[in-house]
Amino acid sequence: MADFIKNLPPAAVTYLEGKRLDEVECIISDLPGIARGKAVPASKFARQDYFHLPDSIFYQTITGDWGEAAGDEGFTEKDMILKPDMSTATAAPWTGDWTLQIIHDAYDRHDKPVEFSPRNVLKRVVQLYHDKGWEPVVAPEMEFFLVARNLDPAQEIKPMIGRSGRPAAARQAYSMTAVDEFGPVIDDIYDFAEAQGFEIDGITQEGGAGQLEINLLHGDPVKLADEVFYFKRLIREAAMRHECYATFMAKPIEDEPGSAMHIHHSVLDAKTGKNIFSGENGEETAEFKHYIAGLQNHMPAALAVIAPYVNSYRRYVKDHAAPINLEWGYDNRTTGIRVPLSGAASRRVENRLAGMDCNPYLAIAASLACGYLGLLEKSEPKTEFKGDAYEGDGDIPRVLGAALDLFDEATQLHDVLGPEFARVFGIVKRAEYDEFLQVISPWEREHLLLNV
Known part of the structure; x- marks a missing residue:
């Protein structure tokens, strides 16, 4: 993904014109619709094709407590593979530096969409x-x-x-x-x-x-x-x-x-x-x-x-x-x-x-x-x-x-x-x-x- 800046949507390109991208917010919606994820330096984002978050983010209630929804494997908080949808790359113009947000899709270890990820539900x-x-x-x-x-x-x-x-x-x-x-x-x-x-x-x-x-x-x-x-x-x-x-x-x-x-x-x-x-x-x-x-x-x-x-x-x-x-x-x-x-x-x-x-x-x-x-x-x-x-x-x-x-x-x-x-x-x-x-x-x- 080293050349990802060249392939950004037009609005993101305009936003960064003449600027140096500092940070990328890698985000995904949980069940309530709260943005979860990680903020990473732009240089690190350019070197990665995906990142991990535990599947337990989808078991949280709006108060931060947990539903017992982990299934037969139990509450192991196994990692999901989160891959960026670069078409969603957009500015975070309220931040103090030059930052992009990018929505990610969730996959399991077998590269299948995580069925209870809200964006995957809509795609289905x-x-x-x-x-x-x-x-x-x-x-x-x-x-x-x-x-x-x-x-x-x-x-x-x-x-x-x-x-x-x-x-x-x-x-x-x-x-x-x-x-x-x-x-x-x-x-x-x-x-x-x-x-x-x-x-x-x-x-x-x-x-x-x-x-x-x-x-x-x-x-x-x-x-x-x-x-x-x-x-x-x-x-x-x-x-x-x-x-x-x-x-x-x-x-x-x-x-x-x-x-x-x-x-x-x-x-x-x-x-x-x-x-x-x-x-x-x-x-x-x-x-x-x-x-x-x-x-x-x-x-x-x-x-x-x-x-x-x-x-x-x-x-x-x-x-x-x-x-x-x-x-x-x-x-x-x-x-x-x-x-x-x-x-x-x-x-x-x-x-x-x-x-x-x-x-x-x-x-x-x-x-x-x-x-x-x-x-x-x-x-x-x-x-x-x-x-x-x-x-x-x-x-x-x-x-x-x-x-x-x-x-x-x-x-x-x-x-x-x-x-x-x-x-x-x-x-x-x-x-x-x-x-x-x-x-x-x-x-x-x-x-x-x-x-x-």
């Missing part, structure tokens, strides 16, 4: 589409909050102070004045994104206090998941420069809307490049309805993947800008599955259930898996919902424990995502849920201590 699902002659296309939307620095977990999270010196206001969706309040942070987000070669389709103010949304252009699922993975770090670093935090919690502030990662889906015929959701005359095809049905039928079992924490389920509350069911409708933002206004070539299905706290690789993989099963089953969706779906009954799990029960039983979904991934994910999330259940909340102390 995309390959299943390819095997059928289909090309999946996605476009994620990222919602997040900019909040005041919070050094005490016992204190409530509060909106950040904007340029005006006042806390960010709620219920100002699409307000340009509200966006201007965070101008310095947004400027750094744009600058970092440009240095990393990412194209932002737009930034808008959402309904929550200090809540923003970034839209990305549609494209290859793995590439877009890489970008979301990178963007989470990028946005956090931009916020830290301005004495605030960026949080991707699904529900960080009481009485405010939650943060979603809406996922738009379409599927192309690999030979013709045409959208299989539209016919020759622009009409909806059977495949379009099958895809919607797949989301309706299989998303309850996949919910533990796209809503992976106890906090995730605080977002699914009536009239708080998050779906509570899997109804579908045309241009209806109250349904869990929305068909946006579009021409025939760009006909697509929007999954509005995923929270922004998800691992982007796993959430996109799970959503694609549900649609894939619908295409194979040729099932029909329920009748289009018209009206306010918030007034309807909820038909998704309300707590993580119930979602995990459905996930554990979903053998069809496991076959698509990978049985070994399903095994490890279920064990780790159960361990995490058990940890949470040991915590006594302020609500319990306030209302139960002297009253029961």
